[in-house]
Amino acid sequence: MSAPRPLPRGRHQLPREEVVRSQRLRLLTAAAEVCGERGYDATTVATIIAAAGVGRETFYELFEDRRACVLEAHQVLLDDLIARIQIAYAGPGEWVERCRATIAALLDWFAADPLGGRFLLLELPAVGPEFHARFQAGFDRLVAVIDAGLDPDLPQPEPLPASSLAVGAAIARVYGEVSAGRTEDLPALLPSLTYEVLVPFLGEDAARAAALAAVPQAG
Amino acid sequence: MIACCAEKTYAGTTIADLVSRGSVSRTTFYKLFTDRRDCFDAAVDLCIERIAATLAAASAGCDSPAEATRRATVAGLELLAAEPELALILGGDVLSVDPGLVDRYGRMLVPALQGMWTAAGEPPRKHSSPGIAFGRAQLLVFHEVAAGRAEQLPALVPDIVYLAIAPFAGHDEALRQARLAKGEPAVEAPV
Numbered sequence: 001m002s003a004p005r006p007l008p009r010g011r012h013q014l015p016r017e018e019v020v021r022s023q024r025l026r027l028l029t030a031a032a033e034v035c036g037e038r039g040y041d042a043t044t045v046a047t048i049i050a051a052a053g054v055g056r057e058t059f060y061e062l063f064e065d066r067r068a069c070v071l072e073a074h075q076v077l078l079d080d081l082i083a084r085i086q087i088a089y090a091g092p093g094e095w096v097e098r099c100r101a102t103i104a105a106l107l108d109w110f111a112a113d114p115l116g117g118r119f120l121l122l123e124l125p126a127v128g129p130e131f132h133a134r135f136q137a138g139f140d141r142l143v144a145v146i147d148a149g150l151d152p153d154l155p156q157p158e159p160l161p162a163s164s165l166a167v168g169a170a171i172a173r174v175y176g177e178v179s180a181g182r183t184e185d186l187p188a189l190l191p192s193l194t195y196e197v198l199v200p201f202l203g204e205d206a207a208r209a210a211a212l213a214a215v216p217q218a219g
Numbered sequence: 220m221i222a223c224c225a226e227k228t229y230a231g232t233t234i235a236d237l238v239s240r241g242s243v244s245r246t247t248f249y250k251l252f253t254d255r256r257d258c259f260d261a262a263v264d265l266c267i268e269r270i271a272a273t274l275a276a277a278s279a280g281c282d283s284p285a286e287a288t289r290r291a292t293v294a295g296l297e298l299l300a301a302e303p304e305l306a307l308i309l310g311g312d313v314l315s316v317d318p319g320l321v322d323r324y325g326r327m328l329v330p331a332l333q334g335m336w337t338a339a340g341e342p343p344r345k346h347s348s349p350g351i352a353f354g355r356a357q358l359l360v361f362h363e364v365a366a367g368r369a370e371q372l373p374a375l376v377p378d379i380v381y382l383a384i385a386p387f388a389g390h391d392e393a394l395r396q397a398r399l400a401k402g403e404p405a406v407e408a409p410v
Binding site for chain 2: 040041121122123124125126127128129131132133135136139157158159160161164165167168169171172173175176179180192195196199200203204
């Protein structure tokens with residue numbers, strides 16, 4: 001996510017709540033970027049306000065401390081990712097096509113914002129014990145999204161929690177690439193990740209067919 | 220260190236916490252470890268050794284790779300149910316402290332699983348990525364432990380059996396083994 005522009009200095013016509021909203025958004029964006037770039041330990045209030053172009057006093061009017069700011073930034077980013085995934089998953093086509101579109105949306109989201117991705121996946125444990133509950137909640141939200149859009153005609157691979165395995169495959173793969181700094185190559189993983197996500201639902205043959213359909217046609 | 224990480228994560232753990240919990244002096248701490256990170260790495264190694272030893276003991280003497288995998292899964296999940304701090308440090312803190320460590324213990328476990336199939340004369344053809352299966356298993360386990368439901372880990376046996384077998388023997392066989400594992404009585408109900 002690119003940093004929203006600071007408001008013009010001096011007199012302007014913007015109402016007070018508009019100013020506060022802009023400051024808050026800039027601080028959250030800055031917290032995510034600084035934390036993704038330097039890690040949570042190096043993310044001080046001073047670095048956040050410098051990156052956001054907002055005063056220290058304003059920071060403390062809006063957030064209790066850097067922890068609160070970073071945790072909210074994390075929540076905002078996760079909400080954004082889940083919203084993108086929901087949109088892609090609710091798109092047109094058969095369930096397998098919607099899955100492919102969802103995986104593509106996930107990979108594109110991380111490729112478009114390397115720092116945001118690092119922040120989202122790598123830095124939360126450094127914030128403290130609230131990481132455990134937040135991880136669990138985020139995972140559950142993703143599983144709920146996948147479950148809600150399942151094709152009712154899909155054979156149930158009893159006893160597997162196939163939606164959890166789908167989310168697990170996506171997180172495991174994206175985590176590996178993001179932690180290794182290979183975010184820009186993520187979209188190229190669409191066929192292989194499609195295969196891995198679909199195997200527990202469909203078995204190897206159908207998953208392979210779906211993955212091959214995701215390979216860009218050589219022109 | 221393992222207990223402190225479970226309680227307040229690595230980020231919240233200080234040297235003062237470690238020496239107080241370990242009932243050793245600060246001087247002793249610095250004789251044993253260069254710093255907090257050094258102690259963390261040693262703790263991670265210890266966790267990995269405990270898990271690897273448990274898996275190896277459980278799978279020793281089994282005829283088939285599938286059976287060995289099932290037994291190792293049951294034993295591994297029972298260990299983590301009894302000592303969830305092992306899963307908290309490996310599944311949680313390690314991710315932020317050094318992603319390279321995740322690779323390291325993945326690289327220990329995956330070839331061990333693969334070796335069982337090769338030794339049994341099964342074709343080494345890979346049906347899916349063992350690395351991703353490992354990541355999935357780790358996430359499922361960590362999800363339960365992070366939710367404070369470590370005692371329910373043995374319920375994951377069929378899922379983990381599926382994940383551990385599918386890369387090597389395929390979806391159908393893995394599903395069959397998972398159902399078998401579900402139907403088998405637990406070795407010992409956790410108290």
